[in-house]
Amino acid sequence: MLEIRDVVLSFGDLPVLRGISLAAAEGEIVCLLGPSGCGKTTLLRVVAGLETPARGDVIFAGRSVREVPVHRRGFGLMFQDFALFPHMDVAGNVAFGLKMQAVPAAERQRQVQEVLSLVGLAGFERRDVAKLSGGEKQRVALARSLAPSPRLLMLDEPLGSLDAALRERLVIEIREIIKQVGRTALYVTHDQHEAFAIADRIAIMNEGRFEQVGMPEAVYRRPASAFVARFLGLNNILPVAGREGNRIRTAVGQFRLEAHADAEAVLLHPDGFEPSAAGSPEVIAGLVERRVFLGDAYQFQLRAGGVGLMFKLPAQADGLPQVGENMSVRLLPEYVVPLNGRDGVNG
Amino acid sequence: MDRSRAALIGLLLVPAVFLALFYLYPLVSILAVGLAPGGQPDLSGFIEIVTSAYYRDTLGFTVAQAVLSTALTLLLALPGAYVFARYDFPAKSLLMALATLPFVLPTVVVAAAFSALVGPRGLVNEGLMAVFGLESPPVQLERTLAIILIVHVFYNYAVALRIIGGYWANQNPRMEEAARVLGAAGWRLWWEIRLPVLRPALLAAGVLVFIFTFTSFGVVLILGGPRFATLEVEIYRQTANLLNLPMAAGLSLVQIGLMFVMLAVYTRMQRRVSADVVSAASAARPPRTRRARALVSGNLLFIAVMLFAPLLALVVRSFTVGGGGFTTRYYELLFTNVRGSVLFVPPVRAVGNSLVFALATTALAVALGLITVYLLSQRGSKWANWLDPLFMLPLATSAVTLGFGYIIALDEPPLNLRASPLLIPLAHTLVAMPFVVRSVLPAKRSITPHLPEAARVLGASPWRVWRWVDLPLISRGLIVGAMFAFTVSMGEFGASLFIARPDAPTMPVVIFRLLGQPGAANYGQALAMSVLLMVVCAVGFILIERLRTAGMGEF
Numbered sequence: 001m002l003e004i005r006d007v008v009l010s011f012g013d014l015p016v017l018r019g020i021s022l023a024a025a026e027g028e029i030v031c032l033l034g035p036s037g038c039g040k041t042t043l044l045r046v047v048a049g050l051e052t053p054a055r056g057d058v059i060f061a062g063r064s065v066r067e068v069p070v071h072r073r074g075f076g077l078m079f080q081d082f083a084l085f086p087h088m089d090v091a092g093n094v095a096f097g098l099k100m101q102a103v104p105a106a107e108r109q110r111q112v113q114e115v116l117s118l119v120g121l122a123g124f125e126r127r128d129v130a131k132l133s134g135g136e137k138q139r140v141a142l143a144r145s146l147a148p149s150p151r152l153l154m155l156d157e158p159l160g161s162l163d164a165a166l167r168e169r170l171v172i173e174i175r176e177i178i179k180q181v182g183r184t185a186l187y188v189t190h191d192q193h194e195a196f197a198i199a200d201r202i203a204i205m206n207e208g209r210f211e212q213v214g215m216p217e218a219v220y221r222r223p224a225s226a227f228v229a230r231f232l233g234l235n236n237i238l239p240v241a242g243r244e245g246n247r248i249r250t251a252v253g254q255f256r257l258e259a260h261a262d263a264e265a266v267l268l269h270p271d272g273f274e275p276s277a278a279g280s281p282e283v284i285a286g287l288v289e290r291r292v293f294l295g296d297a298y299q300f301q302l303r304a305g306g307v308g309l310m311f312k313l314p315a316q317a318d319g320l321p322q323v324g325e326n327m328s329v330r331l332l333p334e335y336v337v338p339l340n341g342r343d344g345v346n347g
Numbered sequence: 348m349d350r351s352r353a354a355l356i357g358l359l360l361v362p363a364v365f366l367a368l369f370y371l372y373p374l375v376s377i378l379a380v381g382l383a384p385g386g387q388p389d390l391s392g393f394i395e396i397v398t399s400a401y402y403r404d405t406l407g408f409t410v411a412q413a414v415l416s417t418a419l420t421l422l423l424a425l426p427g428a429y430v431f432a433r434y435d436f437p438a439k440s441l442l443m444a445l446a447t448l449p450f451v452l453p454t455v456v457v458a459a460a461f462s463a464l465v466g467p468r469g470l471v472n473e474g475l476m477a478v479f480g481l482e483s484p485p486v487q488l489e490r491t492l493a494i495i496l497i498v499h500v501f502y503n504y505a506v507a508l509r510i511i512g513g514y515w516a517n518q519n520p521r522m523e524e525a526a527r528v529l530g531a532a533g534w535r536l537w538w539e540i541r542l543p544v545l546r547p548a549l550l551a552a553g554v555l556v557f558i559f560t561f562t563s564f565g566v567v568l569i570l571g572g573p574r575f576a577t578l579e580v581e582i583y584r585q586t587a588n589l590l591n592l593p594m595a596a597g598l599s600l601v602q603i604g605l606m607f608v609m610l611a612v613y614t615r616m617q618r619r620v621s622a623d624v625v626s627a628a629s630a631a632r633p634p635r636t637r638r639a640r641a642l643v644s645g646n647l648l649f650i651a652v653m654l655f656a657p658l659l660a661l662v663v664r665s666f667t668v669g670g671g672g673f674t675t676r677y678y679e680l681l682f683t684n685v686r687g688s689v690l691f692v693p694p695v696r697a698v699g700n701s702l703v704f705a706l707a708t709t710a711l712a713v714a715l716g717l718i719t720v721y722l723l724s725q726r727g728s729k730w731a732n733w734l735d736p737l738f739m740l741p742l743a744t745s746a747v748t749l750g751f752g753y754i755i756a757l758d759e760p761p762l763n764l765r766a767s768p769l770l771i772p773l774a775h776t777l778v779a780m781p782f783v784v785r786s787v788l789p790a791k792r793s794i795t796p797h798l799p800e801a802a803r804v805l806g807a808s809p810w811r812v813w814r815w816v817d818l819p820l821i822s823r824g825l826i827v828g829a830m831f832a833f834t835v836s837m838g839e840f841g842a843s844l845f846i847a848r849p850d851a852p853t854m855p856v857v858i859f860r861l862l863g864q865p866g867a868a869n870y871g872q873a874l875a876m877s878v879l880l881m882v883v884c885a886v887g888f889i890l891i892e893r894l895r896t897a898g899m900g901e902f
């Protein structure tokens with residue numbers, strides 16, 4: 001449906017997009033996830049037509065939109081700060097796109113009501129947008145971008161300015177609404193939990209490039225690079241000190257890699273740790289530096305081989321050691337993840 | 348507690364008494380002359396005035412020229428505001444500051460400058476006559492509505508540019524992008540988004556420019572000639588030329604009433620404009636496309652030509668009037684008391700007079716302004732809400748009305764100041780004090796209550812809190828206010844024309860008298876004196892701009 005081909009863009013001397021390619025299928029929600037300044041919003045603006053790339057193309061429904069001006073693309077874009085028109089009421093804002101398409105007034109009104117009830121704002125037509133709460137503004141902005149039935153919906157950190165509790169609730173609602181209207185969508189965020197909740201597929205961006213594109217589960221379980229791992233809060237990254245066949249040696253012990261045995265760093269995924277008896281070959285032994293009770297689990301920091309490893313263990317497990325005691329753990333083999341590149345490796 | 352309350356009331360009395368004696372009393376006197384000419388209430392004279400065709404024509408012209416000037420100013424300032432809000436270019440803030448220069452230029456200087464540019468003896472006409480060998484000046488702008496409108500645009504362009512451009516730059520740029528994504532482009536973008544969004548700023552700027560041009564005095568008096576008269580000019584003519592005080596009083600009453608209404612409207616709008624400001628990241632970018640570059644350079648060229656052509660012409664002509672090349676003769680003439688001149692003293696004496704009056708005004712305005720600011724910023728004070736507009740009242744009164752009020756109120760017992768050298772500084776202080784208050788009040792209000800509290804806990808007495816906490820924090824605003832007071836006094840024309848004694852004229856009055864006389868010598872001296880006054884005001888302006896905090900301020 002949507003295909004972004006090798007898009008390059010700079011602001012002055014500052015390269016922002018360095019050759020970005022991405023495809024999204026019809027009805028798919030693709031999430032662009034990355035730290036601020038990585039170029040994800042700029043990419044959205046390129047697709048919308050608000051920025052002109054130096055190179056590359058955007059193909060939609062088989063045709064290039066390069067020469068199509070912003071107002072003729074027929075895409076929807078929801079801004080982080082909502083950008084509601086202050087001189088119009090709720091209905092005026094939502095109806096704006098339809099008005100630009102010269103939809104007759106009666107039909108316009110019908111569609112506005114339909115979209116407003118879709119986002120749960122039926123009866124808000126005549127309200128002043130300045131007097132709405134943050135969550136209500138967010139719904140108006142969503143309704144405004146949905147009302148003209150855009151062929152592609154883009155959302156730029158649509159929940160960024162709301163508080164955490166509201167975000168958690170609204171992200172699920174937004175996904176349901178997008179799925180209900182069956183739109184292809186690009187969703188920009190810097191919050192991994194938001195991305196996991198909303199996306200069919202996640203594209204992780206860093207410095208104008210994609211680091212990894214894949215299903216949320218795959219990205220989380222098998223991050224492709226040290227950057228992705230770190231960005232997702234997975235910090236047990238160790239350089240590979242040596243290798244024999246598919247066995248690699250690290251500061252905390254030896255592990256078997258099923259593939260990519262040539263990787264220069266590995267992630268010891270924190271979800272794969274379990275307590276183990278001391279002495280067996282693949283056991284990691286160390287000293288408990290920190291133990292934090294999280295309710296359903298304990299967060300451990302274990303110092304082993306001069307490295308601090310972080311992981312959680314279920315709180316129900318018996319006999320978990322205290323701070324200052326020795327501890328032995330084992331890592332399930334599929335949780336040893338080979339990483340591309342050495343950037344960000346500690347040690 | 349009671350003692351501090353008494354002290355506060357004592358403090359309040361100072362500006363209150365000043366306002367009562369030198370503002371309300373003259374105004375009431377006008378009221379008396381206008382509505383009760385014989386000591387008894389008698390509205391027949393007033394009614395006769397406001398129903399006469401002559402009055403109707405004067406009011407009609409006053410409104411019409413103000414409407415035209417306002418429309419023209421907004422129309423020209425809108426593209427400029429767009430350029431300043433959307434694009435980044437070298438020396439942007441400097442240009443914005445320079446464009447504001449006319450704000451402090453006295454009307455007589457500006458009138459002289461435009462006369463030096465496009466008047467019968469102006470640069471343009473002289474050049475055209477020389478090039479084409481013409482007998483008479485081809486450009487006849489003096490005594491036309493056109494020249495009045497042009498000068499009004501010169502004065503108010505920057506006012507509109509600042510208000511609209513500042514408001515525009517603060518609007519969320521995503522809003523316009525949202526409209527474009529939703530399908531708006533070209534005129535629909537202007538009509539559906541830009542203009543409606545700018546409406547508060549357009550209205551505020553429009554009302555302010557309307558007020559300024561509605562009360563236009565010097566420009567119309569000097570450049571318009573006898574054919575054109577605003578209410579202000581008519582008040583002056585009725586008083587000075589025809590000695591028809593009841594007529595002048597009647598006109599003043601109408602003027603006062605209209606001004607209060609317009610200022611009330613403006614205050615409401617201005618509040619909306621500043622309340623609506625959301626701080627968004629600046630969306631200004633360097634112009635990249637050819638069209639953008641043309642738009643930017645076109646507007647900057649317009650500003651430069653409009654601003655500098657007349658001022659440059661003024662300087663050039665002050666050295667070249669009368670033919671025969673470069674001469675400093677007119678500057679030298681300023682030092683002599685030519686026999687048969689309209690003045691009783693060498694013109695240069697006016698420079699000294701103006702400086703002394705301006706210094707006295709500055710001192711008075713700063714002292715009264717500080718007291719007022721102190722009272723207005725008392726937290727939880729019940730008075731602040733109605734004190735604030737009260738002290739702004741003099742701004743709502745035209746200088747001509749004020750001068751006229753002084754003539755009829757303060758030249759006879761119980762308060763006879765006719766011969767007092769204080770009369771001019773008193774009048775100027777009324778005009779200047781609101782500037783001091785407006786410059787200092789925002790700084791004073793931005794001091795969080797915790798600062799003085801912290802100082803008090805650390806052992807500072809109320810006086811030392813004021814000296815070491817408040818004063819340093821408001822010092823910039825205070826200097827700006829003082830400079831405003833000084834330049835306002837230097838250039839003040841309307842009131843001075845009424846109350847300046849013949850043997851102690853101010854610079855603007857001298858320029859006006861000289862411009863009204865025939866002969867190259869008088870004209871040259873008027874230009875030379877205008878250059879001197881312009882330099883003083885420009886220096887004051889530069890200091891103001893350098894110290895003023897960024898943004899629009901409260902004007």
